[in-house]
Each structure stands twice: as structure tokens, then as C-alpha cells.
Amino acid sequence: MVTMTQQRATARRDEIIRAAAAEFDEVGYAAASLSSIAARLGRTKGAMSYHFSSKASLAQEVAEYHFRQWDGVLAGIRADGYVGLETMIVVSFVVAIRYRDDLLVRASIRLQHDAGLREVKLPPPYVWWTAMTRSLLAEGQEAGQIDADVDLDAAAEVLVEAFTGVQLVAHSMSHAQDIFERVERYWLLLLPGIGVADGPALVSRLGAASAEY
Known part of the structure; x- marks a missing residue:
């Protein structure tokens, strides 16, 4: 059974992926940063690190x-x-x-x-x-x-x-x-x-x- 905590974690992860996609789509990979992606979410870069440790890992997820x-x-x-x-x-x-x-x-x-x-x-x-x-x-x-x-x-x-x-x-x-x-x-x-x-x-x-x- 999927717990409420797991649901929230999945939703948060999907939110981060979509924010990263918006940043990559708008400015490209080189100009994007974890800080700029976090800013789209109104969060700190550290708040994203539980789900994605680097810009490269986010790009991998979006591209795949x-x-x-x-x-x-x-x-x-x-x-x-x-x-x-x-x-x-x-x-x-x-x-x-x-x-x-x-x-x-x-x-x-x-x-x-x-x-x-x-x-x-x-x-x-x-x-x-x-x-x-x-x-x-x-x-x-x-x-x-x-x-x-x-x-x-x-x-x-x-x-x-x-x-x-x-x-x-x-x-x-x-x-x-x-x-x-x-x-x-x-x-x-x-x-x-x-x-x-x-x-x-x-x-x-x-x-x-x-x-x-």
C-alpha cells in the first residue's frame, strides 16, 4: 500500500522534474542550474537534494x-x-x-x-x-x-x-x-x-x- 508520505514524495519529485523541464526548455542545459530550478519552485537548492543530487541527474530523468x-x-x-x-x-x-x-x-x-x-x-x-x-x-x-x-x-x-x-x-x-x-x-x-x-x-x-x- 502506498502511504501518504510516499504519495507526497512522488508528487514532490514530479514537481521538481517539471520545473527542471521548464528551465531546460527555456534556457538550455548549460545555462540552467539547480538554483534556478529551485527558484521556479520557490524552494532552496538543498530542498531538492533528497530527490536529485545534481543537474545532470535531473537532465537524465527529463530526457529519458x-x-x-x-x-x-x-x-x-x-x-x-x-x-x-x-x-x-x-x-x-x-x-x-x-x-x-x-x-x-x-x-x-x-x-x-x-x-x-x-x-x-x-x-x-x-x-x-x-x-x-x-x-x-x-x-x-x-x-x-x-x-x-x-x-x-x-x-x-x-x-x-x-x-x-x-x-x-x-x-x-x-x-x-x-x-x-x-x-x-x-x-x-x-x-x-x-x-x-x-x-x-x-x-x-x-x-x-x-x-x-
Whole structure:
């Protein structure tokens, strides 16, 4: 049984994580400090030390938040019957929505792109996404969704590289408020390159479907 003390400790820990995420999202890892995070909470740095002993441990927790959710998202999309390229497009819009609306996702992704984050051991951010993208492209190729002669390795790398750029530019230009529209443009420009002729209809349908996840 979870005691009231444990509940309070969990709530306090979550509060600290969200404050850290807000700080990392706003100023980046290098400029953030335990003192500035504590100030957001109206607490002293010492009051946070029971839960997190360093800025690096907080960054680790925030960054790993991003990785913990996508297996479940993918499983839900697949359970609804989407395959291959369809799955990949829906996932991209789910990422866009969460990047725009979920502070922890936005801070996590920013930390993964932060050149100043050298003291925290994180999963390589692009390895999993590139492997997932290639797998879905291969599935889409088998289903006739994309051209049979598409180089899957090259396509997966380009799609992930370009999507990373979309995230970075959206954060810089609008604090990610226009990222959904940027992802729409991303697909409309790139889909013809892999042999998809009905891009506008596909993007419109799957972008709308992403709101379910």
C-alpha cells in the first residue's frame, strides 16, 4: 500500500522534474542550474537534494521521459490497423502534437539536441528513430505504399535528419507552436521523393487521425 508520505514524495519529485523541464526548455542545459530550478519552485537548492543530487541527474530523468512512451504509442497505432508509411506519418504528427503541448517532451527533445549536454549518458537519439523509420519504410515498400526501388537506408536517414531540423526550427521560431503545420509541409515535400502520389490526401487523413493518440 502506498502511504501518504510516499504519495507526497512522488508528487514532490514530479514537481521538481517539471520545473527542471521548464528551465531546460527555456534556457538550455548549460545555462540552467539547480538554483534556478529551485527558484521556479520557490524552494532552496538543498530542498531538492533528497530527490536529485545534481543537474545532470535531473537532465537524465527529463530526457529519458521521451524514450519511455513511444513503444506504447506505436503499439496503439498498429492496433488500429495502420501499417508501414501510414504508421510513420501518424507517429510524426503525434510527436509534433506532444512536442507542442507537453513540456516534458519538448524539454527532453531539446536536451537530446543540446551540444552542452556532455556529462549525461543518454540513449543515442537518432539510432532508435532511424531503425524504426527504416523498418516502417520496408513494411510500406512491401505493401506497395512506396516505390520498390527506394533506397531504404538513405530514405530513413534523410527523413530523420529532416524531421530533426523541423523540431529545431519550430522551437527556435515559435516555441513549437507551429510544428504541426511544419510537419504537414515536411511530408508534402518529401512524399513524392519516395513515390507517393496522393500525398495531400494522405497527410490530411493521417494528421487528423493523430489526435487520437
